[in-house]
Amino acid sequence: MEKAINRQRVLLEHLRPSSSVYGSDSSISASACLAGDSAAYHRTAVFGDDVVIVAAHRTPICKSKRGGFKDTYPDDLLAPVLKALIEKTNLNPSEVGDIVVGTVLAPGSQRASECRMAAFYAGFPETVPVRTVNRQCSSGLQAVADVAAAIRAGFYDIGIGAGLESMTANPMAWEGSVNPKVKIFEQAQNCLLPMGITSENVAHRFGVTRQEQDQAAVESHRRAAAATASGKFKDEIIPVPTKIVDPKTGEEKPVTISIDDGIRPNATLSDLAKLKPVFKKDGTTTAGNSSQVSDGAGAVLLMKRSVALQKGLPILGVFRTFAAVGVDPAIMGVGPAVAIPAAVKAAGLELDDIDLFEINEAFASQFMYCRNKLGLDPEKINVNGGAMALGHPLGATGARCVSTLLYEMKRRGKDCRFGVISMCIGTGMGAAAVFERGDAVDELCNVRKVGSNSLLSRDAR
C-alpha cells in the first residue's frame, strides 16, 4: 500500500501547477483512498480468501440471579446458539474446523469441558474440536477474531467464534491470596481495582458528569426498548427452552426465553438521579449507569468467502480487521478510544468511513468519554441500545455485538458499509474490529475500475 501511495505522490508532483491555475500553495495532496472510491480500503488480492460471516445469533440476555436464565446451566445457553448456526445454514457440522468460545469468569478447565459438552448437545460430531479464549470483556470478539485469523492462515475454512457467560453460575471473584509484590508495581496493583473504581477514575479524570452518564443510560434503555418493540432483535435472538425454579415454592416450571429482560423502557433521568453511587461516596457511577450483570451466549459462523459462495450461503458481513491495545489499568474504560482508531487504520479507513458502531457500555462514564474523545456521532453508536440496557455477560458480549451490528447493517442497506465493534477490557486494554457489509462488493466490482473512469474522487465530484 505504501508503494501505491508513493507512486501517487510522484505522479501528483507532475500535476503540481507551476503558476496560475491553483496558486502557489497547491491543494492537491496524496492520501490513502477512502472507501467508496475506486481502490478503496485494504483488499486482499484474492477476493475469495476474505473471511466472511454467514450467520450470527445470540440468546436473549437476561439478568443474572433474577432473570430468565437463573436456573439454566451455562452449556444450555451455548448449545442452542451453536445449533442455530447449523440449522439456519444447513451446514454439515462436521465441516466446522474449530469452535472457539470466549468466556471469562468460570474456572478455565471446567468451562472448556462445558463448551465441549455444549457442542455435543448442539449436534456436533466428536471430530469437531472446541477451545476457549479469555480476554476478559472482549473474549467473544477475540474468539471471532481468532477464528478469522485461523481461516486466513489456512488452518481451516469454516469455524465458529462464540461467547458464553453465566454470571449467575460464576460471579466475579478472586480466588486465593494476592501476591504482596503488587504493592511495588502500581500498574499491577491497579489491575486489582474493582471495575467501578476505574469508572470513577475515568469520570473524575476526564470530567464526565453524573447527568451525562444518566442521560446515556436513559438513551440506552430507550433505544433497546424501541428495538425490542419493533422486533429488530427477532432475527438474531434464538429462543432458549429452559426451566425456572420458583424461589419460594421450589417449583420447576418449563419456559422458553425469547426476549432480553434487562431493558427498562420507562427509565427516566429523575429515577436514575435518585440512585446512590456504588463505588465511591461522592462518585458518579451507579447501578443505573453501569452495565448489567447478565447471562447469555452468542455464536458467529465464519468461513472463507469462496466456501460461502460455493455453498450458496448469504454473506452477512466481512471480517476486515481486529486490534487489541493496552491502556492504563486504572482507567481501563478508555480502551475503545485507542483500539477503534487502530483497527480502523489497519483497515485502510478513516473514522468518518464507519457508518455504525457497537461500543460496549461497561460504564456510562467510559462510554461517554470514548464517544467524545473520538468525536463520534451519537446517532451511529449503539442504535439498538447497549450493555446498560441489554446487559453485559462478559464473555458473550463480543459475539452478541457481531449479530446486533451485522443485522442492523443489513437493515440499513447500502448506505451502511462499514461497522465497528469495540469494548474496554478489565486490567487496562481495549479491542476493536472492523466489519463490512457482505454485499458491498462482489467479485466483479472488486476487480472493476471506476465506472466513469473519472480521476476525481467522490469528494471532488
Place this chain on the structure above:
Amino acid sequence: MPVFKTPFNGYSVKFSPFYESRLAVATAQNFGILGNGRIHVLDLPSSTSPQISELASFDTADGVYDLAWSESHDSLLVAAIADGSIKIYDLSLPPTSNPIRSFLEHSREAHSADYNPVRRDSFLSASWDDSVKLWTLDRPTSVRTFKEHAYCVYSAVWNPRHADVFASASGDCTLRVWDVREPGSTMIIPAHDFEILSCDWNKYDDCCIATASVDKTIKVWDVRSYRVPISVLSGHGYAVRKVRFSPHRQGLMVSCSYDMTVCLWDYMLEDALVGRYDHHTEFAVGVDMSVLVEGLLASTGWDEFVYVWQNGTDPRAF
C-alpha cells in the same frame, strides 16, 4: 485510422523499427498505481485484416511503464516494469516461455527503456531510484550504474549519432548528458525550474536536445551552449509527459501531456505549434512517431485507448 482498446491504462507506445505495421504498447492497471501490467504487440490493419490485430500480449505482476524495441532483433522487446525490474520478451516464443530475461536491480519503479540505435548491443533503463543503468542482453547484471541525479530519473535516451552518449531527464530539474566512457556526467543542464519528465535528441543534429517539464513547456537546447535554450515551446496546459523528435524532419517534434492532448511542434518555425490532437479523454502519456512511415503517429493514455493515425488526419476517424 484504427483504435485499440487496452484493458489497462496506457503508459507507453513504440513503433517497431523493423515492421512498418507493428507497434508495442505498455499498460498498467489502476493508472499504474497498484496492480498488474500488460504488454500488447499490435499489428496495424492490412489488406487481409481490416482491424488492428493483437500479435501477442504478455502479463506482468506490476505495471509496465515503458518499453523499447531491440534494434538488433526484430522480435525482442525491453520492458521497464513498475516493480523496478527490466524484462526482455521474445515475440517468437510463446507467452509461457517469456520473459526470457528479468533483471531486478533498480530499487524503485523503472520508468523508461531505450535501446542503443548506433551500436545496437545495449540499452538503458531509467528509474525512480534516481539511477540510470546500462545493460546488454548477454550479461546477467547491469554493465554500469549512473547515479548522480537527486530524484527520480524519468527518461534516458541515447544520442542517435554517438554510440556512447546519452542524456537523462530527472525530477531534480536537471538534464544530464553522459558518455559511458567517462566516470561521471559530462554536462549538467538545469533546464527547468520544475521536474523534467522527458527528453529526446534531434535525429538530424547530434547537439540538439529537447526537454519536457512539469512547467508545461518544452525547451530545445544546443549542448554546445546551454546557458539559454534555443527555443521555449508553450502551449500545453499541464505538465508535458513525453517529447519525441521526428525521424524524418529536422525541426518536427511530437509531445503528449497531462492536459490530455498530443501536440506537434516545429521549433524552427515562428509559430512552433503546428498541430494539436485532443482525441484522448484522460492523461496522454505515451506517444511515438514511426521511423518507417513518414507522418505516422501513435499515442496512448490513461483512457485505455491506443490511437494510430497519419499526421493531418483525425485520430478518431476510422
